[in-house]
Each structure stands twice: as C-alpha cells, then as structure tokens.
Amino acid sequence: MEQQERSIRRIVTAGMLLAVTLLLALTPVGFIPVPTPAGSATIAHIPAIIGGILEGPLVGLIVSLGFGFASFLSPLVPVKDPFVIILPRLLIGVAAAWVYYGLRRARRPALTAVLLVLAVAVLAAAYVVSQSVLWLGIAIAVLALSAAGFGVWWLGRGDTAAVGLAAAAITGSLANTVLVLGAAVVRQVAGITPEVALSIGFMQGIPEAVVSAIIVVAVVSAIRQVGRNRSKL
C-alpha cells in the first residue's frame, strides 16, 4: 500500500508540474524581461527542477520532456529543431535531482568544500577566458568569487538544506542553458555562432539560474517545511 501510494503520488506530482510547465511555457508569465537581444529569460524549466528535487530523477525527466515538447509546440519559441529544443532539455530535472540527492545529507564542511572546489574550477575557466577576452574573464572571476562568498555566508547561517536546493536549481538551470546553446552551435542554428552562444549563455543563463534558485528554494522550503527555524529534511 505504501508503495502504491508513493507511485500514485509520483504520477500526480509529475502531472501537476507538467500542467504548470505548459502554463509557463505558453503564457507570458513564464518569461522575465531582461536587457538582452532575446528580450526575456524563461522560467518554464523550474517545474522540471522541482519535480527532480521532490520526487527523483524519473519525475524530473518526465517533466523535462514535457517542457521540451511545450517549447517545441509554443509559438513563442522560434527554433523548431527537436535536437536543440527537446533532447538537451531531458537532463534538466535529472541533473537537479542528482545534485540535490548528492548534497542532501551533506554537512557544512562538505558543502563548503564543494563550494570552494566549484569556485576554483570557475576561476580556472575565467583565467582561460581572460586570455582571449580580458574583461569577460575578470567579470566571471568577480562573479564566481562573490557567489562563493555568498554561499559560505549562507552556510554560516546554518541553512544547509536551502544551499543544497539552490545548488540543485542552479545546476538544472545551467544544464538547460549550456546544453541547449551547445546543441544549437553543434546543429548550426541560424545566427548562433560559438561567440553568440557564449554571450547569450552569460546574459541569459546567469539571471535564469539566480531566479531559478530563488523560486525553487521558496517553493520547496514552503512545501517541505525546511529552513533556518524549521525542522530539517
């Protein structure tokens, strides 16, 4: 009975999150105005991240597939190549679930170590970028250091569960940006050269990742009752 209940819960969660995905992908609510050539950043991938976090990689995969199809069918999305629009998006919910389950039981020292390793990796990438475009490399380094500093400060407040949620949300969102843009470059989508993809990635990907982290932490904390002054997961 327990297993049957869990199975039904998974199906219903996937269905409801799919409905939210369709709603966000097909109406202007799912698009936040940003000062980039595209004009808006999407948040329609957030249900896939929440599905992965709440019910595991399979639900994340199903909702991600729904997001891919909704984007493909939506008149608001101009690119209609399934190898760019549907296939790379399958990993959004799965990546978020893996990161969340990896960090769920992690304690403060482990999370701080993960943050520092990530910061060093991004700093190394910033050094490579600065060899060709100096200002971009410096910008990435400043962003990485401020993000790492914010993460360490956040951990200091004792919100390890919320930091895990934010890391999962950022991973899911970046998986969307990096994989879709990567596929667009590989499939030679009109107007998407590697340089254009890189600039879109920074201008769209970072605001999307930040907004995803804020919304995912707010929603999952409310649903699971986690947070600083509440019981832990």
Place this chain on the structure above:
Amino acid sequence: MARAASLRNASLGRFWPGDSVVHTLDPRVKLCSLGLWTVAIVLASRWWVTAALFLLIAAAYRAARLPRGAAGAVLRPVLPVLAVLAVSQLLFGYQDPAMPGADIGVLEVGAADVSLGRVIGAAIAIVRLLSLVMLVGLLTATTSASALASGMERLLLPLNRIGLPGHELALTGAIALRFLPILGEELEAVQRAQLARDITGGPERPWQLARNARRTAALVVPLFADALQRVDEISTALLARCYQGTRAHLHERVAPERKGSDLTGDQCGPSGDCGCALVCCSNSL
C-alpha cells in the same frame, strides 16, 4: 488586467471543429506523422526536399478545409521572428560554396556583402521554419485536446509490454491537460490579487532585474504551492477509489475541450478508475 484575463485560455493552439479527412484521421496517425514530418524537415539538406515538404503541408491545410483565418492565426505570432531570421540569414548566414551562383553579389549593406547564396539560404531557412510552425498549427487546429490525449495514451500503451510505465505516462499527460485550465484560473486569481496589492503592476523595465524577478516570484510561488497542495488531494482521491493503474480511457472523462466546469460530479460512474477520480476531485477543488 487584459494579460491576467488571457491566462485561463492557455492552450497549445486553437481547435477548429470540422469533418474533413484531416479532422477524422486517427490522432495516433497525426502524431506519428508530425514526428516523421518534423524529422524530415529538420534533416532535409536539399532545397527541393524542403520545398516539397512545404507544399505537402499546404496541401494538407487545403484538405483540412480550415477557415481562412486559421493559417493566419498560426503564423501571426512568428512573423517578427521570421523577419529577424531573414535579416540574420542574409547578413551572417551560412553560404554553401558548392551552390552554383553562390558568389554573385546581390546587395551591399555597409560591411556586409549579401550574395545570391545567402538569399537562397535565407529563403530555405524561412520555408523550413514556416513548415514546422504550420505543421504544429495543423495538428492543434484539427485535433481536440481530448483526442490528442487519447492518441498519446494509445501510443504509449505498448510500452507496458516491454516493462515501461506507458499507462502511468498517459495518466501524467491526462492530469496535465485536465488541470491546465484550472491552474490557469488560479494564476489569474493570483495575478489579480497581486495587482490589487500593486506588486505586479507598472510598466516592464528590462534593466530592473531584481524587481522583475520579484514580480515573477510573487506570481509563480503561490501557483507552485497551489499545484503541489492539490497533489495530496488528488492522490488521496485516487487511492480512495482503489486506483490500480488499469487502463480507463482517461481522455474521455479527463480532458474536456475548454474548461473544467463542463463536467459535473454527476458524470462520475461508480467504477474505481482514475479518470473518474480525477474528474470528481478536480470538480470539488
């Protein structure tokens, strides 16, 4: 406020009822054709294949006997995108060096040199995008939401035989289609409430990222909370009706064409199938 009112009608595209050959085709055939046609359009490398596929779609529109405005309604949202695509293709597009006459200059705009090869490339890119948009538009214009759900469900059922959860996937899709208009109404209510509190009002300013994110979060977080709270109620309703994962023609009861209010609790039969449970619990929510 007009933006708020439009949310309840979120749909993949408008359905135009009719009795043409395209309308009466099995939804499974239409879905499979959509998949194959899309792959063919995406993979076609010769211009005449792209043109032939486009002409076939135009012929299918004619066979569907859709009202005159149907194709226009499908194409109107993508017209600005087509213009941007045309300009970017003309100025920076890929140019096939093997194409005869590719080097012939047509126009010089500043530093950009538009050649005949780029003009042909831009035309192919536009026809390809038009084909895909019209194809998706044709499917949604000639197939109701319930028929689409039915087609999806029947296409997924053979997965059960190889151990994959075909029925569960179909139920997931049915729940999504059933609750899409209900959540649309909920989102509309949240938006009206936030407008009344002056949280989501005012002009859109792309540079104010934090403000835009806050405005969106004020709409989306209550929507997620509502959707996830309903999960408990629906799961309990399905369990209470002894749902065992048996096939129950979900589409016939689960996905009304426009709004949840079209169905009443009286239509729920005594059997313990999931479609009935969904209709009953969604009407009571």
